[in-house]
Amino acid sequence: MLKVENIDVYYGAIHALKGVSLEVKEGEIVTLIGANGAGKSTSLQTISGLIRQKRGKIMFSGRDISFSPAQEIVRMGISQVPEGRRIFANLSVRENLEMGAYLQKGKEGLKKTLEKVYEKFPRLRERLNQRAGTLSGGEQQMLAMGRALMAQPKLLLLDEPSMGLAPILVKEIFSIIKEINEAGTTILLVEQNAKMALSIANRAYVLETGRIVTSGPAQELAESEQIKKAYLGG
Amino acid sequence: METLIAQLLNGLSLGSIYALIALGYTMVYGIIQLINFAHGEILMIGAYAGFFAITKLELGFFPALIVAMVVSVVLGIIVERVAYKPLRNSTRLSALITAIGVSLFLQNGGLQVFGTDYVTFPRAVDKVTYKFLGGNATITSHQILILIITVIMMFILQYIVHKTKTGKAMRAVSYDKDAALLMGVNVDSVITVTFAIGSAFAAVAGVLLGMYYQTIHPLMGSMPGLKAFIAAVLGGIGIIPGAMAGGFLLGIIETLVSGYLSSAYRDVVVFGLLIVILVVKPTGLLGKDTHEKV
Numbered sequence: 001m002l003k004v005e006n007i008d009v010y011y012g013a014i015h016a017l018k019g020v021s022l023e024v025k026e027g028e029i030v031t032l033i034g035a036n037g038a039g040k041s042t043s044l045q046t047i048s049g050l051i052r053q054k055r056g057k058i059m060f061s062g063r064d065i066s067f068s069p070a071q072e073i074v075r076m077g078i079s080q081v082p083e084g085r086r087i088f089a090n091l092s093v094r095e096n097l098e099m100g101a102y103l104q105k106g107k108e109g110l111k112k113t114l115e116k117v118y119e120k121f122p123r124l125r126e127r128l129n130q131r132a133g134t135l136s137g138g139e140q141q142m143l144a145m146g147r148a149l150m151a152q153p154k155l156l157l158l159d160e161p162s163m164g165l166a167p168i169l170v171k172e173i174f175s176i177i178k179e180i181n182e183a184g185t186t187i188l189l190v191e192q193n194a195k196m197a198l199s200i201a202n203r204a205y206v207l208e209t210g211r212i213v214t215s216g217p218a219q220e221l222a223e224s225e226q227i228k229k230a231y232l233g234g
Numbered sequence: 235m236e237t238l239i240a241q242l243l244n245g246l247s248l249g250s251i252y253a254l255i256a257l258g259y260t261m262v263y264g265i266i267q268l269i270n271f272a273h274g275e276i277l278m279i280g281a282y283a284g285f286f287a288i289t290k291l292e293l294g295f296f297p298a299l300i301v302a303m304v305v306s307v308v309l310g311i312i313v314e315r316v317a318y319k320p321l322r323n324s325t326r327l328s329a330l331i332t333a334i335g336v337s338l339f340l341q342n343g344g345l346q347v348f349g350t351d352y353v354t355f356p357r358a359v360d361k362v363t364y365k366f367l368g369g370n371a372t373i374t375s376h377q378i379l380i381l382i383i384t385v386i387m388m389f390i391l392q393y394i395v396h397k398t399k400t401g402k403a404m405r406a407v408s409y410d411k412d413a414a415l416l417m418g419v420n421v422d423s424v425i426t427v428t429f430a431i432g433s434a435f436a437a438v439a440g441v442l443l444g445m446y447y448q449t450i451h452p453l454m455g456s457m458p459g460l461k462a463f464i465a466a467v468l469g470g471i472g473i474i475p476g477a478m479a480g481g482f483l484l485g486i487i488e489t490l491v492s493g494y495l496s497s498a499y500r501d502v503v504v505f506g507l508l509i510v511i512l513v514v515k516p517t518g519l520l521g522k523d524t525h526e527k528v
Contacts, residue, residue, distance in 0.1 A: 048415075065236060070416065079416070080416050082412070091406060091409070100417055102403065102419055147417070149418070
């Protein structure tokens with residue numbers, strides 16, 4: 001479904017991604033783990049078209065999207081829940097959700113998608129007219145995910161959904177991610193919480209200073225001594 | 235008491251013009267953090283467009299107002315595309331300097347094309363003076379017209395910003411451009427729309443200023459532009475209701491100073507006010523709380 005081939009990304013003189021290749025197949029949950037500054041977020045931002053790679057190619061459903069504008073990438077079915085949630089704090093919860101469906105046409109469809117999102121995140125329904133900035137961290141994460149789902153994506157990119165959340169909320173968020181996947185959305189998940197990520201993913205890639213160093217089935221990586229030592233706290 | 239009412243009415247009409255101009259500054263600032271110093275010149279071109287529409291095309295006041303808006307909107311979009319868009323990713327300072335350059339270019343271009351003389355703005359609407367409070371206070375039909383047009387424009391703006399999809403996108407872009415991109419918003423077109431709306435407001439202000447002072451001139455946009463900028467800062471730059479409040483407040487302060495002290499102190503007080511705000515509350519009267527929940 002998604003194929004990233006050998007991309008090189010620079011921030012000025014800094015070489016942030018060095019020949020990164022990865023693949024996500026339809027229906028999978030693939031996770032990209034690694035330390036702070038390894039290039040995980042950069043990878044997602046490049047896929048979404050916010051940053052441009054200098055070399056390499058990104059293919060989605062057989063189409064080359066390497067240089068497609070960001071809105072075209074969303075239209076094709078890739079949505080992202082960015083790091084730090086990045087909800088529109090000055091807009092109401094409902095407006096945030098509507099922004100997620102910015103490219104969707106038709107009021108009927110919008111209503112239906114809204115219903116689906118409320119079903120998944122009942123707490124958002126209670127807070128519809130509240131300014132999004134007044135939500136708690138967990139609610140904001142749910143809003144960010146709900147907003148991305150409003151675009152009815154084929155592929156959902158999640159950047160650190162567990163960041164800053166209490167362990168109980170992290171569990172809840174991960175089980176929702178699993179549900180979203182089971183309902184038919186393919187997922188590429190970036191996480192620092194490698195243990196949680198590996199527990200729900202099919203396959204995983206490990207990123208270290210801009211390079212993919214290991215990849216394989218998630219379960220295998222979770223059991224590997226090397227990964228345990230480096231990312232799972234012994 | 236009568237003088238006070240008269241001054242307040244004057245202040246309100248001048249203030250509404252400032253408010254119209256300030257809205258353009260504040261909207262553009264809200265969306266790309268640029269003080270568009272060419273805004274006063276967009277106003278001037280709008281005033282001239284209105285002038286030619288009335289004198290050469292022999293249009294009535296309202297059709298002329300529409301012509302002025304269209305001309306200013308086109309100019310505003312051209313300025314944004316040619317001068318500012320290429321600098322979107324450079325420092326704010328280069329964009330600011332460019333804005334000053336565009337302003338000077340349009341001022342001097344105006345002097346070249348329209349000449350350096352003051353031109354009498356045609357009286358497209360009859361000026362009737364209404365007396366009230368036993369004949370001691372007066373209000374003119376022009377003042378009433380200015381107020382009504384301003385209020386209508388503000389309602390239109392509130393509607394666009396809060397009830398339309400474009401308005402929602404504008405608020406989203408002004409809060410977080412990258413997040414808006416991830417929603418599939420075409421940020422460039424939203425910026426263009428913002429300039430277009432601001433320019434339309436400037437054109438209305440230009441025509442109203444022509445009517446208010448009864449003359450127009452290629453440099454006419456410069457001083458009201460600066461004052462409206464102060465109004466926008468006074469209310470809190472980037473905040474739409476702030477620009478409205480700031481504009482009215484500034485107009486009233488100005489006329490009160492002219493009426494009770496001396497018109498010689500008018501500008502001193504207004505610019506002094508800018509310094510005071512910047513020292514005491516740089517975020518303006520309605521300044522937003524920048525704290526966010528993490």
